[in-house]
Amino acid sequence: MPRVGVFVCWCGVNIAKTVDVEQVAQKASTLPGVVYSTSYRYMCSDPGQELIRNAISEHKLDRVVVASCSPAMHETTFQRAVSEAGLNPYFMEMANIREQDSWVHEDRELATEKAFELIAAAVERVKRAQPLEPLEFSVEKKALVIGGGIAGIQAALDIAEAGFQVYLVEKSPSIGGRMAQFDKTFPTLDCAMCILSPKMVDCYRHPNIKILSYSEVEEVKGFVGNFEVTIKKKARSVNEDLCTGCGLCIERCPTKATSEFDEGIGERKAIYIPFPQAVPLVPVIDREVCLWFTKGRCGLCQRVCPAKAIDYSQQDTYIKEKFGTIIVATGADIFDASVYGEYGYGQHPDIITSAQLERMINSSGPTKGEIIRPSNGKHPESVVFIQCVGSRDEQKGYPYCSRVCCMYTAKHALLLKEHLPNVKTYIFYIDIRAFGKGYEEFVRRVQDEFGAIYIRGRVGRIYPENGKLIVQGTDTLLGQQVKVEADLVVLAAALVPRKDVKDLARKLNISTDEYGWLMEAHPKLRPVETMTKGIFLAGTCQFPKDIPDSVAQASAAASKAIAIMQQESLFSEPVVARVNKNKCVGCFSCKEVCPYSAIEEETVLEQTSGLEKKIAKVNPGLCQGCGNCASACRSQAIDLLGFTSEQLIAQLEGLAKVERE
Amino acid sequence: MLDLVADDTLANQIKEICGENVKKCYQCGKCTASCPLAFAMDVKPNQVMRMAQIGLRDVLSSSTIWICASCASCTARCPLEIRISYVMDALREIALKENIPPKEPRIPLFHKIFCRWVGWLGKLYELGFIMEYKLRSGQWFNDILMGIKMFINGKLNPFPTTSPNSEVVRQLMEKTSQR
Numbered sequence: 001m002p003r004v005g006v007f008v009c010w011c012g013v014n015i016a017k018t019v020d021v022e023q024v025a026q027k028a029s030t031l032p033g034v035v036y037s038t039s040y041r042y043m044c045s046d047p048g049q050e051l052i053r054n055a056i057s058e059h060k061l062d063r064v065v066v067a068s069c070s071p072a073m074h075e076t077t078f079q080r081a082v083s084e085a086g087l088n089p090y091f092m093e094m095a096n097i098r099e100q101d102s103w104v105h106e107d108r109e110l111a112t113e114k115a116f117e118l119i120a121a122a123v124e125r126v127k128r129a130q131p132l133e134p135l136e137f138s139v140e141k142k143a144l145v146i147g148g149g150i151a152g153i154q155a156a157l158d159i160a161e162a163g164f165q166v167y168l169v170e171k172s173p174s175i176g177g178r179m180a181q182f183d184k185t186f187p188t189l190d191c192a193m194c195i196l197s198p199k200m201v202d203c204y205r206h207p208n209i210k211i212l213s214y215s216e217v218e219e220v221k222g223f224v225g226n227f228e229v230t231i232k233k234k235a236r237s238v239n240e241d242l243c244t245g246c247g248l249c250i251e252r253c254p255t256k257a258t259s260e261f262d263e264g265i266g267e268r269k270a271i272y273i274p275f276p277q278a279v280p281l282v283p284v285i286d287r288e289v290c291l292w293f294t295k296g297r298c299g300l301c302q303r304v305c306p307a308k309a310i311d312y313s314q315q316d317t318y319i320k321e322k323f324g325t326i327i328v329a330t331g332a333d334i335f336d337a338s339v340y341g342e343y344g345y346g347q348h349p350d351i352i353t354s355a356q357l358e359r360m361i362n363s364s365g366p367t368k369g370e371i372i373r374p375s376n377g378k379h380p381e382s383v384v385f386i387q388c389v390g391s392r393d394e395q396k397g398y399p400y401c402s403r404v405c406c407m408y409t410a411k412h413a414l415l416l417k418e419h420l421p422n423v424k425t426y427i428f429y430i431d432i433r434a435f436g437k438g439y440e441e442f443v444r445r446v447q448d449e450f451g452a453i454y455i456r457g458r459v460g461r462i463y464p465e466n467g468k469l470i471v472q473g474t475d476t477l478l479g480q481q482v483k484v485e486a487d488l489v490v491l492a493a494a495l496v497p498r499k500d501v502k503d504l505a506r507k508l509n510i511s512t513d514e515y516g517w518l519m520e521a522h523p524k525l526r527p528v529e530t531m532t533k534g535i536f537l538a539g540t541c542q543f544p545k546d547i548p549d550s551v552a553q554a555s556a557a558a559s560k561a562i563a564i565m566q567q568e569s570l571f572s573e574p575v576v577a578r579v580n581k582n583k584c585v586g587c588f589s590c591k592e593v594c595p596y597s598a599i600e601e602e603t604v605l606e607q608t609s610g611l612e613k614k615i616a617k618v619n620p621g622l623c624q625g626c627g628n629c630a631s632a633c634r635s636q637a638i639d640l641l642g643f644t645s646e647q648l649i650a651q652l653e654g655l656a657k658v659e660r661e
Numbered sequence: 662m663l664d665l666v667a668d669d670t671l672a673n674q675i676k677e678i679c680g681e682n683v684k685k686c687y688q689c690g691k692c693t694a695s696c697p698l699a700f701a702m703d704v705k706p707n708q709v710m711r712m713a714q715i716g717l718r719d720v721l722s723s724s725t726i727w728i729c730a731s732c733a734s735c736t737a738r739c740p741l742e743i744r745i746s747y748v749m750d751a752l753r754e755i756a757l758k759e760n761i762p763p764k765e766p767r768i769p770l771f772h773k774i775f776c777r778w779v780g781w782l783g784k785l786y787e788l789g790f791i792m793e794y795k796l797r798s799g800q801w802f803n804d805i806l807m808g809i810k811m812f813i814n815g816k817l818n819p820f821p822t823t824s825p826n827s828e829v830v831r832q833l834m835e836k837t838s839q840r
Contacts, residue, residue, distance in 0.1 A: 392740060475690075
């Protein structure tokens with residue numbers, strides 16, 4: 001017969017105010033199996049834990065019930081306390097008499113009774129507890145970073161510097177991401193490429209980093225420390241080892257296509273390098289437009305290439321690698337502003353998005369840094385910016401604030417004035433959100449020194465008239481409708497989740513929120529972790545962020561990954577599901593409900609017939625102990641260790657017995 | 662200076678009548694920007710929303726609630742999906758119930774006469790309606806040329822006709838006017 005000790009916590013007045021803790025402790029001592037019980041003001045404090053440890057040795061306790069707060073708060077505290085006294089940590093059970101009792105009830109007498117019942121149930125359960133030992137497994141000392149923007153680059157560099165191997169997988173032909181598209185960065189007006197390209201080169205040169213550009217993650221299996229990832233390296237049609245990046249092929253290519261990198265306002269060839277500082281500096285053939293692939297003729301690039309690097313027969317290849325940790329840094333898309341009929345984006349060439357203006361301002365962009373009206377190629381004299389396009393909009397866009405638009409719009413107004421000193425800039429805004437270091441000062445400067453006119457209100461309609469665009473809006477501070485004549489209208493389109501992010505999330509077994517942003521494990525205390533151990537988030541795949549925040553999050557994610565990879569081996573919670581091989585009938589209902597793909601198939605010989613049968617097997621590395629499989633199992637063959645049917649039924653009986661008395 | 666004491670009564674009344682929550686409004690002004698009649702209003706649509714939010718009952722004597730033509734451009738564009746045209750309806754209803762003298766008295770008069778004729782006949786008898794409106798509003802002679810032109814072109818039937826379903830329409834009018 002186990003010897004149980006019951007420890008009732010006052011939690012200051014949190015519990016003691018509504019529950020007569022001393023009476024509960026006294027009554028608990030009458031429960032069958034309980035040999036010692038007491039109460040204390042703060043059980044989680046040092047003296048409180050000391051009290052538990054002493055009682056274990058003094059009264060030869062082999063089971064402990066702590067009646068206090070939720071196990072989510074202090075389970076580990078008390079598990080540690082009992083194991084320091086020589087007990088298996090799973091011989092400790094908590095009765096939650098705070099969140100489930102004192103905080104939600106007012107009647108002291110009934111609350112006291114309920115506390116006693118909860119303790120009685122916990123006592124019955126802990127008497128049937130089995131000792132559990134943590135599982136140990138090895139750690140692959142290699143990290144995978146998905147996405148080669150500034151966040152991915154920073155994370156890769158940090159991990160590589162710590163001495164671990166990194167694979168940096170980038171979907172597009174070059175790393176660099178959004179930041180490579182920018183001209184200047186707010187609020188310091190650093191040249192974006194000048195501060196980014198050294199980091200890109202560092203990545204390329206670092207002995208610990210392997211860049212896989214034009215590649216995508218195809219499949220992810222395994223668990224923390226032991227991820228098995230298949231990466232698809234798309235056919236580039238150019239041999240990366242032979243190519244010298246001379247650019248002769250691009251010069252001679254006769255076919256043109258719209259440039260994705262220039263946000264649709266510029267052109268590129270069918271064989272192209274997205275931007276001059278691209279890493280790796282190896283062109284890609286766009287097979288959708290290339291004459292060789294569409295019509296079967298041309299072949300100019302192959303003929304002119306001095307390095308014989310053009311290879312039309314290249315196929316997609318698949319790389320299988322093992323990784324210890326994964327960092328997701330896949331970035332964000334830009335909102336499609338054409339859903340607003342009243343703004344006329346896509347209907348009039350002089351209505352553009354901020355990303356397009358950014359490419360225009362950039363000296364390596366399609367206009368070589370000239371800001372022009374796309375309709376006639378002339379400099380604009382009056383430019384209207386509209387903020388919150390797609391953000392703060394429950395009807396056609398997203399309800400959230402996109403966080404970066406206020407600042408980049410202010411930056412654009414400033415850069416515009418620098419390029420064209422006589423230009424007039426108007427900015428329609430709802431609220432100015434300039435929360436970062438030096439941001440408010442920057443926005444003030446744009447108004448005081450660079451003469452941007454901020455108009456508080458949204459725009460209702462934009463229509464062409466006499467070769468100009470008339471922007472009809474409100475000035476809510478004046479309480480009047482206003483009309484502004486514009487040559488160019490710039491829409492500050494929101495950042496939105498990547499279209500294909502849900503696909504990736506499914507492969508990685510991580511969750512997305514209601515909009516499609518990747519979910520962190522806890523919004524405040526675990527902001528870079530996901531609910532899947534060993535997978536971390538960095539940059540705008542989690543939520544819109546500016547560059548400083550993305551870089552900070554990337555370094556945080558890297559340090560989390562390093563902390564895992566520098567361990568010799570990992571230990572996991574022993575609270576995992578276990579299959580009773582004799583009872584399992586192989587229906588695999590469990591496999592359907594498992595959110596972590598932890599159920600595998602196993603072939604065994606049936607004892608009586610000697611025939612082969614397929615049954616379920618739990619991969620303890622993947623299992624997170626949610627218990628879905630145990631409740632779905634028709635033949636009751638699955639038990640969750642620490643939460644076995646026997647324990648849970650005993651717990652219920654504990655509750656029921658008290659009622660009968 | 663306005664002594665500001667926040668009062669939910671008006672907002673709650675509006676919510677009860679039309680189901681719209683004016684507290685959602687964050688004053689972006691897109692309703693005003695989109696309104697084709699804002700130029701003629703003394704209080705702009707976004708200001709109506711503000712007054713409703715903090716419970717300034719002066720909004721009930723504004724011209725705006727009567728000038729609003731219920732075109733619903735504001736409603737179509739409101740980023741917070743507030744049906745502002747419903748709010749305007751609700752405000753009109755409250756103003757009538759509380760006997761607040763309308764700032765544009767001819768507009769409610771027009772509606773009242775219109776509804777009565779439709780209730781009688783099941784459809785509109787234009788000539789009768791125009792004559793009554795002209796007499797009661799005191800606007801005897803304006804638009805008279807247009808009226809003559811319409812008459813010559815056969816747009817104004819000299820005799821009233823009834824709808825075959827006039828009884829249904831009458832019941833409809835009675836039911837809706839009970840509120």
